[in-house]
Amino acid sequence: DFVxxxxxxxVFLNNEYTTKFIDTTPELFQFKKRRDRATxxxxxxxxxxxxxxxxxxxxxxxxSDLKPPVLPTLANDTPPAGSRTxxxxxxxxxxxxxxxxxxxxxxTDTTMRDAHQSLLATRMRSIDMIKIAPAYxxxxxxxxSVECWGGATFDVAYRFLQxxxxxxxxxxxxxxxxxxxxxLLRASNGVGYTNYPDNxxxxxxxxxxxxxxxxxxxxxxxxxxxNMRVAMDAVGESGKVIEGTICYTGNVLDPERAKYDIKYYxxxxxxxxxxxxxxxxxxxxxxxxxxxxxxxxxxxxKDAVDLPIHFHTHDTAGIASGTILAASDAGVDAxxxxxxxxxxxxxxxxxxxxxxxxxxxxxxxxxDIGAIREISNYWEAVRGQYAAFESGLxxxxxxxxxxxxxGGQFTNLKAQARxxxxxxxxxxxxxxxxxxxxxxxxxxxxxxSSKVVGDMALMMVSQGLTREEVEDPKxxxxxxxxxxxxxxxxxxxxxxxxxxxxxxxxxxxxKPDTDRPGKHLDPIDIEATRAEVSKELEGFxxxxxxxxxYLMYPKVFLDYMGRHRTYGPVRTLPTLTYFYGMEPxxxxxxxxxxxxxxxxxxxxxxxTNEEGEAKVFFELNGQPRTIRVADRS
Ligand code: BTN
Ligand code: 3PY
Ligand code: ZN
Numbered sequence: 056d057f058v059x060x061x062x063x064x065x066v067f068l069n070n071e072y073t074t075k076f077i078d079t080t081p082e083l084f085q086f087k088k089r090r091d092r093a094t095x096x097x098x099x100x101x102x103x104x105x106x107x108x109x110x111x112x113x114x115x116x117x118x119s120d121l122k123p124p125v126l127p128t129l130a131n132d133t134p135p136a137g138s139r140t141x142x143x144x145x146x147x148x149x150x151x152x153x154x155x156x157x158x159x160x161x162x163t164d165t166t167m168r169d170a171h172q173s174l175l176a177t178r179m180r181s182i183d184m185i186k187i188a189p190a191y192x193x194x195x196x197x198x199x200s201v202e203c204w205g206g207a208t209f210d211v212a213y214r215f216l217q218x219x220x221x222x223x224x225x226x227x228x229x230x231x232x233x234x235x236x237x238x239l240l241r242a243s244n245g246v247g248y249t250n251y252p253d254n255x256x257x258x259x260x261x262x263x264x265x266x267x268x269x270x271x272x273x274x275x276x277x278x279x280x281x282n283m284r285v286a287m288d289a290v291g292e293s294g295k296v297i298e299g300t301i302c303y304t305g306n307v308l309d310p311e312r313a314k315y316d317i318k319y320y321x322x323x324x325x326x327x328x329x330x331x332x333x334x335x336x337x338x339x340x341x342x343x344x345x346x347x348x349x350x351x352x353x354x355x356x357k358d359a360v361d362l363p364i365h366f367h368t369h370d371t372a373g374i375a376s377g378t379i380l381a382a383s384d385a386g387v388d389a390x391x392x393x394x395x396x397x398x399x400x401x402x403x404x405x406x407x408x409x410x411x412x413x414x415x416x417x418x419x420x421x422x423d424i425g426a427i428r429e430i431s432n433y434w435e436a437v438r439g440q441y442a443a444f445e446s447g448l449x450x451x452x453x454x455x456x457x458x459x460x461x462g463g464q465f466t467n468l469k470a471q472a473r474x475x476x477x478x479x480x481x482x483x484x485x486x487x488x489x490x491x492x493x494x495x496x497x498x499x500x501x502x503x504s505s506k507v508v509g510d511m512a513l514m515m516v517s518q519g520l521t522r523e524e525v526e527d528p529k530x531x532x533x534x535x536x537x538x539x540x541x542x543x544x545x546x547x548x549x550x551x552x553x554x555x556x557x558x559x560x561x562x563x564x565x566k567p568d569t570d571r572p573g574k575h576l577d578p579i580d581i582e583a584t585r586a587e588v589s590k591e592l593e594g595f596x597x598x599x600x601x602x603x604x605y606l607m608y609p610k611v612f613l614d615y616m617g618r619h620r621t622y623g624p625v626r627t628l629p630t631l632t633y634f635y636g637m638e639p640x641x642x643x644x645x646x647x648x649x650x651x652x653x654x655x656x657x658x659x660x661x662x663t664n665e666e667g668e669a670k671v672f673f674e675l676n677g678q679p680r681t682i683r684v685a686d687r688s
Pocket of ligand 2: 169172205206207239241340461463501502
């Protein structure tokens with residue numbers, strides 16, 4: 056029973072969550088033929104040129120006067136020592152000690168992870184990050200860390216960007232050797248939406264550490280410390296920084312939300328310290344912590360534990376930098392900001408603004424504002440290429456205090472609502488989201504629990520169900536699978552458990568499991584799985600990174616591998632080419648191996664013949680090449 060056929064493992068077949076905007080058309084990717092990599096890439100460009108990319112179809116296009124991103128000049132040839140230098144030389148405890156002794160406010164740049172997850176549906180491609188990484192290393196070496204991995208970026212890379220997330224990590228790490236990289240890890244839910252067996256979580260953390268992650272922000276979607284230990288221990292084992300994290304919800308100043316009061320957070324902080332955290336993370340995923348609350352909460356946490364505190368928030372209500380300044384006054388050690396061009400709204404506070412606000416004060420960040428502006432200008436031009444994934448959100452909104460949606464979920468749920476024809480009824484969805492939260496007992500809402508609340512809210516609005524009707528034992532309700540799964544206990548337990556009435560109704564009287572979910576999941580036989588998947592892939596040798604990709608997302612990974620066989624290393628294409636193909640006369644370069652660059656020029660697209668095939672004419676490194684693709688446009 057130890058050997059499990061993973062392809063059929065129910066844990067992995069369930070809950071394959073998608074963050075997609077628009078349905079992809081898998082037929083697009085289904086022709087098989089072995090070809091060299093250059094031909095594969097030309098085939099991809101030809102196909103997108105003739106048929107368009109399914110994800111950008113019908114979406115706003117980049118401006119026609121868009122300028123290419125400009126890379127800043129590097130201030131030095133060898134990157135100055137930074138946080139990573141310290142971690143490597145002296146270990147995570149030394150990093151924690153240094154954080155506490157600093158006067159300056161330490162800053163994490165989230166542009167490469169949370170900012171684009173929260174503004175651009177996680178669609179930023181690796182090439183745009185890797186190019187700017189040397190400028191971070193050279194010009195912004197006093198940064199505390201660069202958050203560039205984990206959260207939703209892992210599956211979106213495979214699923215929608217046709218790239219290997221591990222390669223992204225290795226490449227960023229290589230180009231930015233002096234600053235700590237940081238990832239967001241959903242504890243036992245890994246970078247997925249369901250609880251994984253303990254040995255899968257351990258295998259994943261070990262690989263992430265080896266491939267380049269330095270700081271692991273570990274959180275549980277119900278704030279259940281019991282369910283965080285396996286992941287935290289694995290980080291400790293690998294010698295990296297354990298940022299044991301509290302998710303903030305409710306309002307510590309509101310006596311009506313007594314469940315999440317100061318004592319609740321202080322108790323959790325103490326548990327995380329005992330569980331081995333080097334740093335205490337305070338993750339305000341929805342942006343609910345107000346300045347006045349920060350002034351109370353931060354000192355209470357500082358008093359309770361001897362750990363440095365790293366504060367994360369979102370600017371959804373427009374007040375994030377105000378809260379950061381209040382937290383800074385209250386003694387917080389590090390905070391998260393996003394580069395100006397990818398900040399604000401559902402993203403993080405504006406990095407340059409926080410740096411400016413603290414200049415000539417005790418907590419001056421020491422970051423070079425000119426360097427920040429240059430890097431932000433680069434991101435501004437990059438962002439312009441992702442117009443198709445902008446949410447259209449025009450302004451900050453205090454409505455977040457009503458619904459409490461995480462910034463990383465907000466634009467996604469809105470897109471999901473749009474695809475269900477509910478966009479006009481968004482404010483009802485927001486109200487339903489708040490009602491579902493109360494119905495579930497006022498829980499922490501962050502991936503994956505936030506997805507469960509979102510599923511339920513959309514279902515109620517689309518079916519016209521009120522909370523009273525859902526709770527009424529006499530009304531028949533067919534609950535979303537994710538709700539059934541959570542009520543069974545498969546995401547763990549919130550403080551005080553889920554309300555008995557709703558559990559009874561959802562499970563139709565079945566008993567929920569209140570143990571830690573991982574306790575009952577059999578370990579996966581890693582080597583047997585490797586052999587099985589390798590067979591599935593006609594002998595392809597999976598390394599540990601690939602295997603970890605498979606273990607998190609079996610189907611997504613196999614689909615990715617299938618498309619990789621057809622289209623090759625498309626991650627090396629410029630972003631506009633990747634999403635829009637080429638115009639006759641365009642010339643691009645793609646570095647498919649270090650030092651091996653393809654120069655690709657597209658000369659013309661021929662008429663579509665009677666078999667429905669179009670010919671696309673290229674020059675590849677000066678040699679003419681013709682590619683034929685099915686015209687489905
Ligand atoms: C290339 O440039 O050809 C490499 C593309 C990266 C993906 C392939 S597919 C699975 C395997 N895992 C990796 O990290 N790289 C390869
Ligand atoms: C994620 O888990 O992806 C999040 O961003 C949660 O805030
Ligand atoms: Zn966030």
